[in-house]
Amino acid sequence: MSQGSAPPAPRPPRARGGSDRGFLAALWVIGSLYLVLVVAMLAADAAYTSPWHLWQSLQSREIRYAIRLSLLSCSLTAILSLWVAIPIGYVMARQDFRGKSVLDALLDIPIVLPPLVIGLSLLILFQTVPGRLLERVVPVTYAVPSVILAQFMVACAFAVRTMRATFEQISPRQEQVALTLGCRRSQAFWWVVLPQARRGVLTAVTLAWARSLGEFGPILVFSGATRLRTEVLPTTVFLELSVGNIEAAVAVSLLMVAAAVAVLLLIRAYGSEPTLTQGVRP
Amino acid sequence: MRSAKTPFVATILVAAVLVGLLVWQAADRPRPKAKEPLIVYCAAGLKPPMEVVARDYEQAYGTTVQLQYGGSGTLLSNLRIARRGDLFLAADSTYLELARSNHLVAEVIPLARMKPVIAVRRGNPKQVRLTSDLLRADVAVALANPDAAAIGKVARESFERSGHWAELIERAKVLKPTVNDVANDLKLGTVDAGILWDAVVRQYPELEAVAVPELASAGQEVSLGVLRFSAQPTAALHFARYVGARDRGQLAFARAGYEPVAGDAWAERPEVLLYSGGVNRLAIEETIQQFEQREGAQVTRVYNGCGILVAQMKLGQQPDAYLACDVSYLTPVQNLFNPGIEVSETDIVLLVAKGNPLGLRALADLARPGLRVGMANPRQSTLGDLTVQLLERSGVADGVLANVRSQTPTADLLVNQIRTGSLDVVVVYEANTSQVRDFLDVVHLGVPGAVAVQPYAVGTHSAHPQLMSRLRAAIQKEASRQRYAALGFRCRGEAAGP
Numbered sequence: 001m002s003q004g005s006a007p008p009a010p011r012p013p014r015a016r017g018g019s020d021r022g023f024l025a026a027l028w029v030i031g032s033l034y035l036v037l038v039v040a041m042l043a044a045d046a047a048y049t050s051p052w053h054l055w056q057s058l059q060s061r062e063i064r065y066a067i068r069l070s071l072l073s074c075s076l077t078a079i080l081s082l083w084v085a086i087p088i089g090y091v092m093a094r095q096d097f098r099g100k101s102v103l104d105a106l107l108d109i110p111i112v113l114p115p116l117v118i119g120l121s122l123l124i125l126f127q128t129v130p131g132r133l134l135e136r137v138v139p140v141t142y143a144v145p146s147v148i149l150a151q152f153m154v155a156c157a158f159a160v161r162t163m164r165a166t167f168e169q170i171s172p173r174q175e176q177v178a179l180t181l182g183c184r185r186s187q188a189f190w191w192v193v194l195p196q197a198r199r200g201v202l203t204a205v206t207l208a209w210a211r212s213l214g215e216f217g218p219i220l221v222f223s224g225a226t227r228l229r230t231e232v233l234p235t236t237v238f239l240e241l242s243v244g245n246i247e248a249a250v251a252v253s254l255l256m257v258a259a260a261v262a263v264l265l266l267i268r269a270y271g272s273e274p275t276l277t278q279g280v281r282p
Numbered sequence: 283m284r285s286a287k288t289p290f291v292a293t294i295l296v297a298a299v300l301v302g303l304l305v306w307q308a309a310d311r312p313r314p315k316a317k318e319p320l321i322v323y324c325a326a327g328l329k330p331p332m333e334v335v336a337r338d339y340e341q342a343y344g345t346t347v348q349l350q351y352g353g354s355g356t357l358l359s360n361l362r363i364a365r366r367g368d369l370f371l372a373a374d375s376t377y378l379e380l381a382r383s384n385h386l387v388a389e390v391i392p393l394a395r396m397k398p399v400i401a402v403r404r405g406n407p408k409q410v411r412l413t414s415d416l417l418r419a420d421v422a423v424a425l426a427n428p429d430a431a432a433i434g435k436v437a438r439e440s441f442e443r444s445g446h447w448a449e450l451i452e453r454a455k456v457l458k459p460t461v462n463d464v465a466n467d468l469k470l471g472t473v474d475a476g477i478l479w480d481a482v483v484r485q486y487p488e489l490e491a492v493a494v495p496e497l498a499s500a501g502q503e504v505s506l507g508v509l510r511f512s513a514q515p516t517a518a519l520h521f522a523r524y525v526g527a528r529d530r531g532q533l534a535f536a537r538a539g540y541e542p543v544a545g546d547a548w549a550e551r552p553e554v555l556l557y558s559g560g561v562n563r564l565a566i567e568e569t570i571q572q573f574e575q576r577e578g579a580q581v582t583r584v585y586n587g588c589g590i591l592v593a594q595m596k597l598g599q600q601p602d603a604y605l606a607c608d609v610s611y612l613t614p615v616q617n618l619f620n621p622g623i624e625v626s627e628t629d630i631v632l633l634v635a636k637g638n639p640l641g642l643r644a645l646a647d648l649a650r651p652g653l654r655v656g657m658a659n660p661r662q663s664t665l666g667d668l669t670v671q672l673l674e675r676s677g678v679a680d681g682v683l684a685n686v687r688s689q690t691p692t693a694d695l696l697v698n699q700i701r702t703g704s705l706d707v708v709v710v711y712e713a714n715t716s717q718v719r720d721f722l723d724v725v726h727l728g729v730p731g732a733v734a735v736q737p738y739a740v741g742t743h744s745a746h747p748q749l750m751s752r753l754r755a756a757i758q759k760e761a762s763r764q765r766y767a768a769l770g771f772r773c774r775g776e777a778a779g780p
Contacts, residue, residue, distance in 0.1 A: 068307060076300040079293050120597075127598045142555065142582045144304055194286030221594075224584040227567070239563070239585075241698060245717045 042257065045250045053251040062227045063236055063252060069147065070233040071259065074212040077151040081159040081208035082201065089163025090189070094172070110157035115217025118153055122146070122222045142224045147232060150218035155208035162207055166200025167193070206267050213260055233259075318514060319346035320521050321366065323357040325373035327462060327482065328504065331538040332371065335531040339524050347521065353460070361509065362386060368518035370507040373461070374432035374479075378507050387507035388779065389519065389752055391526040394540030396479040397501040398436050399491040401468055406490060408474045413446050413496045416475055422455040424464045424473040433461045436500045437477040444496040465489065484539025503543060504535075516578045523577075524548060526748060547745040553580040554746050556753070557595070559588045559607030560692060561713050562736060565626070565769050566605065569762040573753055581753065587692050589662050602744040603753065608664040608734040620747075622737030625757055626771040628713040630668060630732040632725035633700055642707050642725060645673060649681025656688040656696045656708035664734055665693050669709045672732055697722075712770035724770075735774070755779070 057063050088107065092100070110118060125131050126141045140146050170193060178188040194201075216234035223230040225239060233256045240249035324332050329351055336347040350367070352360065354377040361367050362384070370387060372378045374396070381387040402410050408421050416423050426434035434457075441447040455473055458464045464476040469488050481504075483491040506525055512518045525531035527548035536542050546552070558566065563585045570581050584591070584601070588611035595601070595615045604619060606612045612622050634642050642648065648655050658666035666689070673679040688705060690696050696708035697718055711734060715724050738757065740750040756762060758778040766773050 065307075069304075072300050072304050072307070076297060076304070079297045079300070082293065120594075123594065123599070124597060142584070144308060190285045190287050194290075195284065220586070221590075224582055226582045226584075227571070229580070229582065241694065246698060246701060 042254075045254055045257075049247050049250040049254065053247045054254065057248060057251040057255065062231060063255075065228050066231045066233050066236045066252075067255065067259070069144070069231065070213060070256075071263075073144070073147050073151060073232065074209050077148055077155050077212040078159075078205045078209035080148070080152055081156040082163075082205055084156050085159035085163040085204055085208075086194070086197075086201070088160045089165075090167050090193070092160075092164045093167035107157060107160055110153050111161075115154070115215070116221060119150060119218030119221030122150060122153070122218060141222065142226065142230060144230065146223040147219055147230055150222045151212035151215045153218065154215060155211045158211050159204040159208040162204040163197070163200060166197045166204070169200075170196050202267055202270070206264060209263060209267075210260060213256065319348050320368045320514070320518060321348050321350060322369040322371060322521075323361050323367055324349045324351055324371045325354045325357065325377075326351045327373045327485075328371055330485065331531075331534040331540070332525075334534040334537075335525050338530070338534075339521060343520075345517065345521070358386075365511050366513075367509055368512040368514065369522060370509055371504075372507075373504070375502045375505060376432040376435070378505050381507055382779075385779070386510055388510045388515070389508040389522070389755075390505045391508075391522045391748060391752075392503040392505045392543045392545070393526050393532065394481070394504045394535040395501055395543055396481045396504060396540065397493075398433060398440065398477055398497045399480045399483060399493055400475055400497070401465065401478040401483045401489050401491055402475050403468060403471070404488055404490050406492065410475050410492055413441070413444065413494045417446070417449055417453060421475055422473040423450070423453065424456045424458055424467045424476040425451070425454045426461050426464050426477065427457045427459055430459045431461055432502065433464075433477060433479055436502065437497070440497050440500045446496065481538070481540045504540065515576055519577050520550075523552070523749070544747055546748045549746070551578055551580060552746050552749055553582065554602040554744070554749060554753075555600075556581050556583045556603050556605065557591045557599075557601040558583055558585050558605040559591070559611070559736065560585045560694065561607050561628070561711055561734075562605050562626075564716065565713070565766045565771055566757055566762070568765060569756050569759075570753070573756045577749065577752070579749060587663060589664075589691070600741055600743050602746055603738060603740045603750040605738045605757075606736060608668070609737050610667075611664055612737050612739055616739075618743070619739035619741055622739035623754060624774045625736050625738045625754070626766050626773050627733050627735045628711045628771045629726060630665065630672065630709060630734065631712045631715070631727060633697065633708045633710050633715055633718075634706070634723050634725055635700075635703075636721060636723055638723050638725065640706060645676045645682065645727060645729070646678045648685060648707060648709075649678045650685070653685045654687045654704070654706045655682060655685040656690070656699055656705040657686055658693055658696065658709070659689045659691050662691040663693070665709070665711060668731070668734060672727070672729065675731065676729070714770075716769040736771075 092104070092107075113121075123141065126135060135141065138145060140149065174192050174196070175188050178192045179185070183191070214234060216238065219230070219232060219235060220238065225231060225235050231239070233252055236252045237249045237256075240246075240252065322332070322336070329349070332349060336349055339345065340347055350357070350360075354372040354374070357370065357372070358377050358381055361370060370378065370381055371393075372381070378387060378390060382390065400410060400413070400416065402408065408415075410416065410421060415421060425437060428434035428438040438447055441450055456467065458467065461478055461482055465478055465482055465486055467473045468476050469486055477497075478489075478491075480491050483489050506522050508515060508518050508522055523546065526545045528542060528545035530548045532542045532545045556570070570583060573579070574581050588607040591604070592611055592614050595604075595618060600618060604612065604615070605625065606622070609622065609624070612619065632642055632648075634640065640653070657669050660666035660670045670679065673682050688696065688699055690699070693710040693714045696705070696710055697714050699705050700708045701718060701721060712724060715722065738754045740747050740754070744750055755778040758773070758775055760777045760779065763773040763777055
């Protein structure tokens, strides 16, 4: 690096290029360690089962129901989470008020609590007088709405965190400009802030969806494990595992992986659609 | 710039579609509808209440109910030969028992209770007040033949106990073949007193009943049987549940003078909650699915470790029935349930690698230094508790517990752990091993006490006690018992039909 007689101009870039390669290689190595672990896990799963077991799983009416219920409930939960997370995230990012830190801690409770405790708490909640009154109108406990509610309790907390971080990272400047140009606060929100939060919204939806797909603890307690009624894919895995039928459990797990990858790719593809990104650009 | 309102509205539409799909998926179940009329073989004596119930049912659900009247014995012969029809309502339980023992009847739904009484003409002209009055020279008595009619049999049993029978049968003016023959004799005045069902007395305005202590404890149920060869069992059961419902058919029976039984509340499609220890799941799941389909009912089942289930019940959950992992897990919540009926039992066994390479034969072998042992947690599970008791009785508790590498809340986790090869031996229920017998070996301990017994109990608060009893009967049927046996359970009690 320090050869005095040589012309300095061409050398440094080469030297810098070399060190970049080393740096990037290090990133790749560290990154691949993790990726290798993920892929190895899936490979081990795949080795434990067989196409026949996968086929058998898909043939089962109960498992087909669980797949449908999982996909429908997760998607609904993701949308519900978004509807709640955007207002909360916006308020938490833009406004200061007394008791904000308490509220902040409350919003994290569903993330901190063990899943079983969330299920148990929901179960107890619906045994109270208002809970029972609600059950008379819409049966919740041990029925499909309980699945969505259990998923929502946890997924929404993650969506709120994501949306709050998103709004915090968006500079309030453009919004303020819009306000000075005569926009009302709501107009600025719909026309300026929310289009800028696109990526965050997509991340929040993805996170909520993925989190719901894997949700299990609260569902087992609050929704039961009734086949063809409240059985979602993680319940299926649990039921198969609880009798030592590891092959079927793994087959269903792989189905879950496939469903998750498909949906995540779909959301990413939608997210990078150029006509939609135009919205954020002037 | 574009507003974010459009994508937002899109999410509302998507959510609406998702809700629609969920509702559609939930509603996508076959509904029990009888295309053919329901044929009921009905004992003539039960015509008054049955006609009312059948008419109400036809109006409510549009299903035609054909009541075929006749004597119970004649009807029994008819349906035996014809092998068609859906339901059988006999005048007393003798005929239904006969039908059941001939495998003609599947489910039996109790409708009402009848008690034997002394019957006299209205006003009681001969002043019959006590059983001893039947033995007076001026009182002519008619009895139903104890070999032909259930009322005669019940009278004989009751009066044999009180010591009146020998004299009564000696002095009886006549023995008649059916209960209605005796009632007719009384009505015509050919005799002064007879033994009849209280419900029959109420159907004759000319008669009145005299209750005597000798007959007070006797009685029997009027029940509706679903015929095994019914081509539409779900529709037949729908009607049978309607007739037996305490707020539907039983009202008509009560108006006709019958004493009601503990019937179910009416529900077009009953929804019940079953709590079951996880160990029972494989054994009962198929039976429950068939039961749901046949009964047109929804059984929500919650499978979990019994410790967790007990905790949930103590928090206020009240399942309609509970199938525990062991009797010791029914005791803490017994106040919520009727007495349990022991359905099955399973042994506590060792599970080892195929071929048992370490030669583990008894509990004492588990104390070998360096052995990797897995057992259930004694505080969280019955199995763990029973295991520790066994170890202590064998005097090897210290040595074995020192070898325990894994303690889990449920046995199934142990099975998975030994399957992955991380343990040498685990102590589990034999019923946990059914899916892994190709990969692992089961070693029976052959010591007393190495067993867990599973009781089934119906909740005292349940709105569907009869339905839950029929579920128990379904679990105790031969086909279900075979599934239990294949999984490593032994069944208790008699088989409740094929």
